[in-house]
Amino acid sequence: MGKVRVDLNVSLDGYATTTDQTPEDPFGQDWTRLTGPYVATRTFRERVLGQPGKGTTGMDDDYAKAYFEGIGAEVMGAGMFGLHEHPGDPDWQGWWGPNPPFGYPVWVLTHEVRPSLEMEGGTVFHFAQDSIEDVLAKAKEAAGDLDVRVGGGIRTARAYLAAGLVDRLHVGITPILLGRGESLWQDLRGLEAGYEVFSETAPSGVVHLTFSR
């Protein structure tokens, strides 16, 4: 049986989202600072940016590699798929183009009833109106011996964490203070119970902290 995994980048004050996006700078400087060491890794540049042979190696890259390994299915929130910006649009197929970087089935938690979308490269998007527990059960069944990722957004991740359904939480803590946004840690008092905690600091300054069971 696989594990249920969450991986996130958060600031030292716990924020997983940023607030300084503008039309001219749609990611924002804070996002660049928050995710910089991850985006700079060889794995991210190869797997996501299509730039083979470039990027950093070492601890941040080891975590980036692990992020992509062993996943057989994913669950994500409606917002992450883009349904908040594109409600009721039958032509919307997500942010990732015709060949999304998943390569496995993805369940999108939404109140919208939509047919499944079969994309190139093995990704199939399913749209589920069930409880987070029932959707996870479907994803686990599809993943078989592989792991299930709870991909995001932050509220979806927090809901699965609060429900005790996550087996491994890895956070890359970037030592910056954002002061506002969505906090990963909100309403998760006592989460550590039942987990082993391990942490180490990369030369980039990112503290990699893992709760696992």
Add this chain to the structure above:
Amino acid sequence: MGKVRVDLNVSLDGYATTTDQTPEDPFGQDWTRLTGPYVATRTFRERVLGQPGKGTTGMDDDYAKAYFEGIGAEVMGAGMFGLHEHPGDPDWQGWWGPNPPFGYPVWVLTHEVRPSLEMEGGTVFHFAQDSIEDVLAKAKEAAGDLDVRVGGGIRTARAYLAAGLVDRLHVGITPILLGRGESLWQDLRGLEAGYEVFSETAPSGVVHLTFSR
């Protein structure tokens, strides 16, 4: 010229105070969990508990030793001295008994006008109605080449941090989620600017993170 230093224990979600105190358990379980690795060090047991030769050595103890070294004066809030519980009481001399563990002058930020208190062992408590900047200037002058500690509480520490007056902030981050209390990080967006950040993880699981300039 000495540095201005702040040392605090915080939870992974940033809380520096705990909320589960009861008359039967005046420290509370959360405080024990938050400060456990620090209280267990050889330095804390020798210096604060009077138990020489006992306690842990290693990274947590190295930080505990550094905490006590090189301080020539301290600034603290009225609450830390006990003036919120003992307002207007001329007989109140702080929590620490006749021989407090400071051994140097301590300025207490308060609206109360009180005469200075000369204690055993070199500690003198001064009560200051000035701005945080002016009080710090007095403490710096008294400390000479040694450092000044901003001792606490958390609101006093945050006020000095927000005003850009702290040269070194060391936080021992205990990997537990308290979910409530006073957050160290509140309203400190961008604090990292102008600081070098260094972190490392002790075998106890505590992440020692230091902002210095």
